[in-house]
Amino acid sequence: MSTSAPHRPPALVTIALEQVSVVGLYIRSTGLLLVTIYLIVLAATISQFSRFQSVGSGRPSMTNFTFVPESSIIVMILALIVPLKVWQDEEPAKRSYHWVMPLPRHAHTLLKVFAGWTWTMLATLLFVLGTALLPIIAERMTGLPQRYHINFSAWEWLVPFTAATITYLFSSTAAVGGRRPFIWLFIAVGIYYFVLLLLLKLGLPGVAQDFRSVWAGRYGASAAMSGADITNGQMQFGPYTELRRWLGVTVLWGALSSGLLYFVAVRHRAPR
Amino acid sequence: MTGPLPTLLSQVPLAISTDGLTKTYGDATVLRDLALQVPLGSVYLLVGPNGAGKSTTMKILLDLVRPDSGTAEVLGYSSRDQGSLVRANVGYVPEQLDWGYTWLKVGRLLEHHSRYFPSWDDAYAKHLFKSFDLRLNQTVATLSKGQGRRVHLAMSLAHRPPVLILDEPTDGLDPVMRDEMFRVLTDHLSDTPTTVLFSTHHVGEVERLADHIGVLADGQLRAQLPLHDLRNQMRRYRASIPPGWQGGHLFRERVMRRITTHNEIDWTVWGEEESVARELAGAGASVRDISLFTLEETTLLLLTRPEIVR
Numbered sequence: 290m291s292t293s294a295p296h297r298p299p300a301l302v303t304i305a306l307e308q309v310s311v312v313g314l315y316i317r318s319t320g321l322l323l324v325t326i327y328l329i330v331l332a333a334t335i336s337q338f339s340r341f342q343s344v345g346s347g348r349p350s351m352t353n354f355t356f357v358p359e360s361s362i363i364v365m366i367l368a369l370i371v372p373l374k375v376w377q378d379e380e381p382a383k384r385s386y387h388w389v390m391p392l393p394r395h396a397h398t399l400l401k402v403f404a405g406w407t408w409t410m411l412a413t414l415l416f417v418l419g420t421a422l423l424p425i426i427a428e429r430m431t432g433l434p435q436r437y438h439i440n441f442s443a444w445e446w447l448v449p450f451t452a453a454t455i456t457y458l459f460s461s462t463a464a465v466g467g468r469r470p471f472i473w474l475f476i477a478v479g480i481y482y483f484v485l486l487l488l489l490k491l492g493l494p495g496v497a498q499d500f501r502s503v504w505a506g507r508y509g510a511s512a513a514m515s516g517a518d519i520t521n522g523q524m525q526f527g528p529y530t531e532l533r534r535w536l537g538v539t540v541l542w543g544a545l546s547s548g549l550l551y552f553v554a555v556r557h558r559a560p561r
Numbered sequence: 562m563t564g565p566l567p568t569l570l571s572q573v574p575l576a577i578s579t580d581g582l583t584k585t586y587g588d589a590t591v592l593r594d595l596a597l598q599v600p601l602g603s604v605y606l607l608v609g610p611n612g613a614g615k616s617t618t619m620k621i622l623l624d625l626v627r628p629d630s631g632t633a634e635v636l637g638y639s640s641r642d643q644g645s646l647v648r649a650n651v652g653y654v655p656e657q658l659d660w661g662y663t664w665l666k667v668g669r670l671l672e673h674h675s676r677y678f679p680s681w682d683d684a685y686a687k688h689l690f691k692s693f694d695l696r697l698n699q700t701v702a703t704l705s706k707g708q709g710r711r712v713h714l715a716m717s718l719a720h721r722p723p724v725l726i727l728d729e730p731t732d733g734l735d736p737v738m739r740d741e742m743f744r745v746l747t748d749h750l751s752d753t754p755t756t757v758l759f760s761t762h763h764v765g766e767v768e769r770l771a772d773h774i775g776v777l778a779d780g781q782l783r784a785q786l787p788l789h790d791l792r793n794q795m796r797r798y799r800a801s802i803p804p805g806w807q808g809g810h811l812f813r814e815r816v817m818r819r820i821t822t823h824n825e826i827d828w829t830v831w832g833e834e835e836s837v838a839r840e841l842a843g844a845g846a847s848v849r850d851i852s853l854f855t856l857e858e859t860t861l862l863l864l865t866r867p868e869i870v871r
Contacts, residue, residue, distance in 0.1 A: 295723060298649040315664065
């Protein structure tokens, strides 16, 4: 008896599409729940416009209705949760089925991360579209011109996407690398506040301020995720924001989160 | 060679080979300088007690576990450096079933699995599922251990891989399904050229399929040879001996089990039957009976420490 001709691994595109499909199936119930909640909130908001309209004299003037980039906190929370859900049943010790597939292990892991990211971006798009549509619907209903804040820059529409991406990558790092990602995320936040308090207790407010800027500084994670310009811990939006600075801080935190994710994905872990 | 039996195969083309494979978990050494040689196209039975290192060896071949030292190759691909190519060419049934997709229907899991193997034979997959009495609309989480094994086995065969690595594939199967599994495997081997590395505690069941055997204990191979050599050269000799017989030293380490009383010997010896019988006769023993062993008895003999009773 001989052995048949060697087989080739699958195309990465095929597996990427399959992962998008299978991850979508996995998170669909959670996703549907979130979409339903979001639609209810939208509907409630719209119904409020209708109510104001019917009152007559109580008609509001909504000319300052605005999209604020920091509202991307909503999609950031989603981006934090999605990776934990995607890897829920596949902690490292139980990942043998995933790893036994005919792809480089880290590439396979990153494809699954990509699949979750695709759905996160779709959810973000829905959020942004909903936010954009809201004033249009309000204008139709109230007859009053609604427009966005006069100082609102067009590029800030991108902030929810980049904020969700960076959050998603950090959360994926915890989910891919650890058995209990939630705990790792809490530990990271705990360490941040512990060090901050320790520095203040030690009478080193300057060092504490520098350390705080890692999160809430001009080039801190918070600046990347909100699009705001942060000076002396104060977030400023609108005319104070600057595209070049935001791009720089986004690339910085994007690279850091991607690098961490790649590091945990490439590290060899043995299943039990 | 760690004993009288060969642990290295002579010049044959190999589908699977390891060299100097060593693996430790904490203080425990699971594999010691292992040189596994699975000939191309063979059905190689790897036997050993629990904890002997069988599953670890298989996981190293698939790059699921990394060795401390040594190399492993499957079809000439390095397990460590070309793991994805190795896995593309292997159908694997693990000892422990960790799916990660317990929420999927079996049919969707099958579809998912098929995407990873361009050579997937859909008609054959359906045939296998029918043979194994599996339902596609059942959720993976609700599968029993035996059903899970059958799903794994069907998935490992359906892309007709050149190499099959089956780690205790009959574990959890009832006798009827075990029989069916061997029937399916026999059919598969008859129409798909495959090299099989098979580990099981039910040695007798695989006897009809296997043509090579490796006996692994304490992370080392005690024997590695064609099965017919093992059958032909391991014999039990019972002979009468005269008072004061001086032949106790005969065959030295080739005696696997040595029971000697004042007027009789009951030895299990590794060697050509004719030559062993002649040597015994030459030393004054009168051979009364020469008997064969079953594969199960032979492996048991190799796995237990040499027994010497005087």
